[in-house]
Amino acid sequence: MDLDRSPLALPFPDMPPIDGVTLRVARAGYKAWDRADLTFAELTEGTALAGVFTRNVCCSTEVDMGREQVKAGRARALVVNAGNSNAFTGYRGREAVVQIMEQVAENFGCSREEVLVSSTGVIGVPLPRDKARNGVAAVLKADEASWEEAALTIGTTDTFAKGATTSAMVGETRVTLNGIIKGSGMIAPDMATMLGYIFTDAAVEPAFLQQCLSTASAVTFNCITVDSDTSTSDTVMTFATGKAGNAPLSSFEDPGADAFMAALGDICRQLAHLVVRDGEGAQKFIAVNVEGAVSEESARRVGLAVANSPLVKTAIAGGDANWGRVVMAVGKAGEPADRDRLGIAFGGTWAAREGLPLADYDEAPVARHLEGREIDITVDLGLGEGRATVWTCDLTHGYIAINADYRS
Numbered sequence: 500m501d502l503d504r505s506p507l508a509l510p511f512p513d514m515p516p517i518d519g520v521t522l523r524v525a526r527a528g529y530k531a532w533d534r535a536d537l538t539f540a541e542l543t544e545g546t547a548l549a550g551v552f553t554r555n556v557c558c559s560t561e562v563d564m565g566r567e568q569v570k571a572g573r574a575r576a577l578v579v580n581a582g583n584s585n586a587f588t589g590y591r592g593r594e595a596v597v598q599i600m601e602q603v604a605e606n607f608g609c610s611r612e613e614v615l616v617s618s619t620g621v622i623g624v625p626l627p628r629d630k631a632r633n634g635v636a637a638v639l640k641a642d643e644a645s646w647e648e649a650a651l652t653i654g655t656t657d658t659f660a661k662g663a664t665t666s667a668m669v670g671e672t673r674v675t676l677n678g679i680i681k682g683s684g685m686i687a688p689d690m691a692t693m694l695g696y697i698f699t700d701a702a703v704e705p706a707f708l709q710q711c712l713s714t715a716s717a718v719t720f721n722c723i724t725v726d727s728d729t730s731t732s733d734t735v736m737t738f739a740t741g742k743a744g745n746a747p748l749s750s751f752e753d754p755g756a757d758a759f760m761a762a763l764g765d766i767c768r769q770l771a772h773l774v775v776r777d778g779e780g781a782q783k784f785i786a787v788n789v790e791g792a793v794s795e796e797s798a799r800r801v802g803l804a805v806a807n808s809p810l811v812k813t814a815i816a817g818g819d820a821n822w823g824r825v826v827m828a829v830g831k832a833g834e835p836a837d838r839d840r841l842g843i844a845f846g847g848t849w850a851a852r853e854g855l856p857l858a859d860y861d862e863a864p865v866a867r868h869l870e871g872r873e874i875d876i877t878v879d880l881g882l883g884e885g886r887a888t889v890w891t892c893d894l895t896h897g898y899i900a901i902n903a904d905y906r907s
Contacts, residue, residue, distance in 0.1 A: 507776035507784050507872060507892075508659040514646040514677045515664065517698045519543035519740025523641040524652040527634025529582030529620065529627070537634040538652045539641075540577040540696070541607075543740045547702075548574040548615070549709040551716050553733035559585050560593040561616050565734060568612050572705025574738055575613035576603050578635065579653045579694065581681070585618040585626040595626035602635050617734050619681065619694050620655050650679040653694055656901055657683050657777055663769035667701075667762035669755030672745035674701035678766045680735075682774035683725070693720070693774050695735040697766060701759055702741035704749040711760050712737045712767075719767040722799060722889045724806050725778040726898065737763070775890045780897025783815055785874045785890065792885030797834045801878060802889030804832035812894035815874055820865040822850040829878055840881030845869065853881070 520542060524535040550569040552562045568574075578599055585592045596618075600611035618626060644652075650660035661680045666673055682693030703711070712735070720735060741747065748756050776784055787805045792798035805811055808828040814821045822843045829836055839854035846868030850860050868874065874893075 503658065505658045505777045505781060507781055509773065509776065511647045511650070511660050511662050512664050514662055515675055517675060517677055517740065518700045518742035519546060520698045520738070522644045522646065522649045523638050524644045524648050525634055525638035525641050527580065527630045527637075529580060529630060532582070535648070535652045536581040537638050538579040538581075538649050539635075539638040540649070540698070540738070542574050542576060542738055543742060544575060544609075545741065546574050547705045547708050547739040547741065548572050548736065549705060549712040550734065550736040551712060551720070559618060560588070560596050561585060561618050562734060564596060565615060565617070565736075568615060569709070571612055572709075573613055574615055575607055575609040577615045577696065577736070577738070578603060578617070579696075580616070580618040580620075580626060580631070580634075581653050581655055582620040583618055583624055583626050584620045584622050588623065588625040591625040595628045595631050598628055599631055599635055602632065603639075606639055615736060617694050619653070646677060646679060650681070653679065653681040655681065655683070656779060657681050659777060661770065661773040661777065663766050663773070665762045665766045665769075667755070667758040669701060669743070669745040669748065669759055672743050672755075674699055674743045674745060674759065674762075676701075676762050676766050678770050680770040680774060683777045683779050693733055693735070695720070695770055697735070697737040697763070697770075699737070699739050700741070700743040701739050702743065702745050702747040703739040703759065704747055707749050707756075708737055708739055711763050714760070715764040715767040718887075719764065719771040722802070722887065723771045723775050724803060724889065724891050725775065725781070772890060775892050778892035778898075779901045780895040780899070781892035782895055783872055783874050783893040785812075785815055785876065785892060787889045787891065788875065788877045788886070789880065789888070790877070790886040791840075791880040791882055792887070793835045793883040794885040795887055796885075798880075798885040798887035799889065800834050801829055801832045801836070801880065802887050804828045805876065805878065806889045806891035809894055812891065815869065816893035816895045818866065818869040820845060820850070820862050820869060825876060825878065826851075829880075835882055836880055837882060842877075842879035842881065844877040846875050847877075
């Protein structure tokens with residue numbers, strides 16, 4: 500399937516090396532495509548590990564095993580297969596994952612539990628063990644790859660490589676964080692909603708790394724949606740090699756912990772936005788800002804009701820300033836709301852306040868705003884101090900075309 504590059508795509512950033520991380524890619528041939536489809540990350544011994552995973556009950560073996568591996572908190576290698584999700588494949592799928600883990604573990608002389616595996620693609624087809632074996636053998640001998648090559652390799656219906664980088668001062672030490680991610684469809688908040696991998700040279704204890712990732716995910720990856728569907732394979736992992744040499748972070752009481760948390764939150768937000776920008780068929784990037792809710796979580800749920808509404812998303816696709824559809828979505832959210840306090844705005848122009856359309860409402864600036872690529876919707880519930888932002892994209896004919904043809 501040849502897909503045009505998303506009009507919302509951003510250029511791949513210049514990403515520095517991360518000490519303790521070596522990337523390689525190879526072609527296993529999981530699909531009939533002429534491209535690399537197996538990504539490998541070699542991690543220095545003792546690398547700390549954290550992860551968040553889908554809550555979809557039909558999840559893959561990779562997710563089941565990953566949840567257990569994260570509890571141990573250490574990683575030596577990562578293998579990502581693209582083109583076959585290996586989900587809903589029973590014991591045959593599990594055997595393929597174990598084979599990959601044992602093959603890599605034997606090469607590095609580590610335990611198989613330190614080898615993390617992710618797969619993405621078509622559901623219901625067992626990962627071919629012969630292709631997996633040959634792919635791993637090839638990638639272990641491959642030359643070092645760039646961050647952009649690794650990002651391209653983990654993609655499926657993605658139209659551009661997605662990566663982000665940032666840094667922070669932890670005490671007197673500058674630490675670097677790099678992340679790559681894939682995701683375009685089957686994207687809805689349920690942690691996680693894509694395959695994403697963040698690498699840092701910071702020294703961070705596993706338990707604290709997990710706390711930081713879970714906190715950052717709640718306001719980034721858990722606040723995006725393309726189509727309200729949560730994948731069977733969704734995974735976000737963070738690996739901390741400790742090579743920067745800072746005093747290891749174990750709690751927010753440690754000097755520099757707040758700076759590291761801010762940097763991790765920043766890179767998670769960048770990556771989450773990139774996924775929405777590559778939403779299948781997307782032409783517009785939409786931020787739904789909810790304020791005046793009874794709590795932050797309530798604001799998030801209202802934002803998701805708006806962001807997941809096909810009526811709202813198609814109106815935005817057509818440039819239609821139909822704010823009544825936003826009112827509808829707020830009302831169906833199941834959260835505290837008062838019709839007579841509600842306000843709706845597009846691009847900073849209020850269409851309704853306190854439950855009534857404004858007498859002097861001018862739709863012209865709203866129409867101009869909706870002609871752009873980046874759309875802002877604000878909902879004021881007028882009930883409390885809770886606020887949240889949810890990011891989504893419009894719903895176009897392109898989404899239907901991509902998903903009607905996905906397996907071919």
